[in-house]
Amino acid sequence: MFRENNDHLQQSLFESVNFMDSRIKTKLEKSWAPIFYKYVFCNIDEKHFSVLYSDTGRANLPVNILLSLEYIKHLKNYSDDELIENFNFNYLINYAVGIRTLGGMNLSEKNLYDFRTRIYQYLIKHPEQEDLIFGQFLNLTMIFTKEAGICMKKQRIDSTMFMSNIKKAGRVALAFDVLYRAVKSIPEDKLSENLKKVFNPEFRTEVIHKTKPSEGESKLEILLNLCQETKETIENISELKNSDAYRILERFLSEQAYYDEETKKLKAKDSKSIPSDSLQSAYDEDATYRKKGNKAESGYVLNLSETCAKENPFQLITDYTVEKNIKGDVELLKERLPIVKQNTKCQEVYVDGGYYSKEVVQIAKENCVELHFTGLNGRKPVRISVTGYEIDEETEVIKRCPGGIIPIHAGVKKWQTVAHFPREACANCELKNQCYCKEQKKDYVVRVNLKSIEAAKQREKIECKCEGHKSKRAAIEGTNSALKRGHGLSKLRVRGLVKCRVNAGLKVLAQNFEGFARYMLERVKKAIAESQGGSVPVLIQ
Structure with missing residues (x-):
């Protein structure tokens, strides 16, 4: 049952802070925790999450505490075990989520998992409804913007690829994973001798680790035909025909193999004929393959919009979206530009040449946004423009x-x-x-x-204002890097598009708060220094 949490507004005589040494209390007040409590925890709108709960039963664990802990997890790049340990024994974490007595609330892994599961299942079942995580991101970011006086008129947009919790695997390794998962779903008494050997560790070693480059195709075809045998076995077991393992197996065979009439067996398709949206992992059906520049990756793409006005004390991410990585920059910008305009009222946007298309330029005009391209794909024409x-x-x-x-x-x-x-x-x-x-x-x-006409016009604009535009757009690469290095975006600990979208949203808000907290701490530091005649206190990061 849904219940709002207002307990943190009620003070208690037994709060841990009341028994602290005054110097420790001062250090607490100069840490990130009070900033998080005031600007994040107290501004989480719990009512939006009421759809996750029924009208009867036990009261839910407070949403503002659970969501705040998710933000802190990605802010500090904690594992679940580290998050729970810090919640139990770290007073800064407790203070940040409105708990004033250390050890006053028990938190288990199940509490975290159940909350995440509710969010995932809601987003999967109601894709047309508001994204709960994006809604909170937008709300909190606007609060940061107002407090810090961030100008949102000028913004830059870029995308970056990342992986979900899957391994980089060749076709042989992928075939084995699909086969193993499907065979594992079949009752033991229904397995043939051929399929039973799949569980033998020596079989895996033989087909994957001892495969020579010249043997790759033959080993792949052995696995493909075992997959076909598994498929036929499952088709005779009615309760397994709707299983995830069978669906993945069927998809894998349709993408990777064809039936050879001469040998009466499955043959591997040529690698060039495998589509980029083909199955990349037996455990993540949404991941896709893309080669961007010199980098090839299986997974997803995160598209970001960030402020870039020079007068801003720091820059904030104003919009994000996560899609399968086969979705190109042009399609991403066509979808997100009207949303960015609606939410932030931006007037100028800086992007690289990968976002250019005539349709994008037209959408920008319709939304009264001036686009600045820092470079266009392709070579500069040697003939007259x-x-x-x-x-x-x-x-x-x-x-x-x-x-x-x-x-x-x-x-x-x-x-x-x-x-x-x-x-x-x-x-x-x-x-x-x-x-x-x-x-x-x-x-x-x-x-x-x-299209060449519009491209030539844009190229001339770029050449006139090239250096200024490059400097404004290039800094977003640092934001991408910070998300990957500091907050674990390069490879997430979850699988699937919806889960990746939720986790990326939490990391993006954490990145925004990190910049906001640094700014607020610096502001306090300057104010105290001025009041004390220039002495600078140490702040707890």
Whole structure:
């Protein structure tokens, strides 16, 4: 049963702080805990989480305590055991979550797991409803923004890939994991002798660790045919046909194998024909494969928006989303830009060239956001820029070439603007070798892709303001790095899109609080130094 927690508002004579030495009490007041209590714990809206509980039964463990502990876990990059130990014996943690007497509340692993499970299951069953974690992130971030006077008019956006709790595995290792999980679900009396050997440690060693590069395909096909035998066995057991193991097995075979009519066995598909959204782990169905630049990874992508105004004392992340990593930057920006505009009223956004598309530029215009690109994909054209042609902005029809020649006739066909020019004029033009024109029997023709026109305009803007834009956008790489190094984003301890989305949201808020707490501590430090004539107290981090 849902019950709001207001107990922390009631003072008690037996609070631990009442028995502290005055010097210890002063150190407590100068630590991060009071800041967390005031700006995070006291501002968590518990009512939003009432949907996770029934109207009857025992009262729930306080939501504001459980959610605050999740934030602290990702702030300090604790494991669950470390979190529970610190909750039991660390007064700073207790103070931060509104508990004033050390040892006044018992916390178990089950309390944490049950709370997380409720959130995961709610988000899975109600994808159309508000993301509870994102809602709290937005609420708390706006509170930080108001208190610190953060300007949100200028922002930068970037994405970074990360892994869930899966291992990097080749096709053979993946095949074994899928096979092992499926065979494990079958009752022992239904297993054939062929399938029983899957449990033998020597079998795993033989097919994975002792596989030579030249034997990879043959070992893979052995596993694929064992998977097929397992699939046929499960199909004869009605209660297993709806199991996760069977669904994963069926998907794996459809993506990785084909039936060879000559040998009457399954053969491995060519690796180039395997789609990027194919199964990457027997234990995480949502993870996908992507190669970005020189880096290839199986997992997910986190897209961030962050303030970047120079006058800000520190920068805050204002928006985040987690998707399968095959989702490109363009699609991410098309979805998130209107949301960022709605939530933060930003006016300028700095992004790299990977986010560029004509549709993105149009969406930015519709939302009254000025986009600044720090670089575009592809090589700079060696010919005359398409901006050298006089092109009507509304109809996109070429009116005049760089040499000043008016076309005989022009129009737009199949995503190209096409113009035909007099043969004699083009043949004698000094710009002929740098022009897009191509000779035909009766005339010369110029064909320019419409996307190239907008790209050329953006490229010219970048060249004019390149250095300033680069410096504004590049710093978000440091935010990505801090999330990975300091808060464990590089490889999460959970699997699945929903769980990764929740955990990434907790880490992003933790990153925001870290910057906010540092700012608030510095502000207190300066105020005390001024009041004491310049002496600087030591603050507890």
